[in-house]
Amino acid sequence: MANTCPILIEAQKLAHKVSADPEGFLAYMGGLEIENRRLTQTTEDLTKRNDELRSIIDRAHENFVRGFEAQPAQSRELENRVRALETEVRQLRKERVLYEQTKDLNRILEEKNALLKDEHKELVLAKAQINDIAAGASELALSFHQISSGTLDAFNNHCAHAVSRALRNIGKVRGAMKEQMEHCQDETARANYLGLSALIAQCVEGSLLKLVLGIDQAISATQVQFKEIQGKMDGAVASLDSEISFDNSAQTVGGAKIPSIPAKADSCKSELLIKVEELFSDQDTLFDSSSSVSDSEQFHCSPTSSADEHYPPPQSRGLAERIREEAAAADLLDKEFPGFELNGL
Numbered sequence: 001m002a003n004t005c006p007i008l009i010e011a012q013k014l015a016h017k018v019s020a021d022p023e024g025f026l027a028y029m030g031g032l033e034i035e036n037r038r039l040t041q042t043t044e045d046l047t048k049r050n051d052e053l054r055s056i057i058d059r060a061h062e063n064f065v066r067g068f069e070a071q072p073a074q075s076r077e078l079e080n081r082v083r084a085l086e087t088e089v090r091q092l093r094k095e096r097v098l099y100e101q102t103k104d105l106n107r108i109l110e111e112k113n114a115l116l117k118d119e120h121k122e123l124v125l126a127k128a129q130i131n132d133i134a135a136g137a138s139e140l141a142l143s144f145h146q147i148s149s150g151t152l153d154a155f156n157n158h159c160a161h162a163v164s165r166a167l168r169n170i171g172k173v174r175g176a177m178k179e180q181m182e183h184c185q186d187e188t189a190r191a192n193y194l195g196l197s198a199l200i201a202q203c204v205e206g207s208l209l210k211l212v213l214g215i216d217q218a219i220s221a222t223q224v225q226f227k228e229i230q231g232k233m234d235g236a237v238a239s240l241d242s243e244i245s246f247d248n249s250a251q252t253v254g255g256a257k258i259p260s261i262p263a264k265a266d267s268c269k270s271e272l273l274i275k276v277e278e279l280f281s282d283q284d285t286l287f288d289s290s291s292s293v294s295d296s297e298q299f300h301c302s303p304t305s306s307a308d309e310h311y312p313p314p315q316s317r318g319l320a321e322r323i324r325e326e327a328a329a330a331d332l333l334d335k336e337f338p339g340f341e342l343n344g345l
Contacts, residue, residue: 159215163208170204 018025174197181193 163212166204166208170200170208174200 177193177197181190184190184193
């Protein structure tokens, strides 16, 4: 049973080999010893490395523990930094939007400034044109005033001369009739002479006196009307000057209202034309046949009125017809009583 034990068998084999080759066995044992020393040294090195690794692991564990303990504070700090960065990003986005809006506004302002420059040039041209129109209107009114004043002065002088001649001729006619009446013995003829004398006094002298009175009344009334017309013209010129005046420094765009300059110039021109039309329409209505003033009253300047203070009126058709009628009557009297001054009209 002992012979069947594996250890014994191996021991017997080993003893047999040693006895067979002692030197080989010694060499083998020497190799084992060297291998043992190498393994021992390796074990010692591994032990040192194990100790170093353990110390490293311990330090890492300590660092991990300290980091874990300090993690909440760092997390809060990181969260605060993240919030601050988000706020800064939002602010930068707002500033970017404002920057884009500012660029757009600058572009719009530049375009508006260019438009304002063009409109300013148009306004300067329009103002020059309106000034030329106003100057032409003033010259036209002055020329019309001077020509009409001279015409009315000549007419008034001629009318006064004609009326005085007519009155002298009527006096001569009545004197001749009175002389004929003194030498006439026929009562019927004397009655006819008296009736004719009364008719002449009533119709001719009365008509002349009414004509002179009507002319004086018309002159007084139309002087007032032409003062009003002249006031309207002066007011129109003053209003035009005030409407076309402008200030370059006032044309700003920052929060201020920017007027439409071409529209303003067109408005000034339109208002000027409307005022001139109203002025001439007022002159036309002064001589309407439906007016309460008679034909003999439709004159606006007397021989004693100043030509520099009133604009003269247009000629009256009704009074001209009446003058022609008086002239025709004077021609009839001239044919009936030759030698009298009846051609003054």
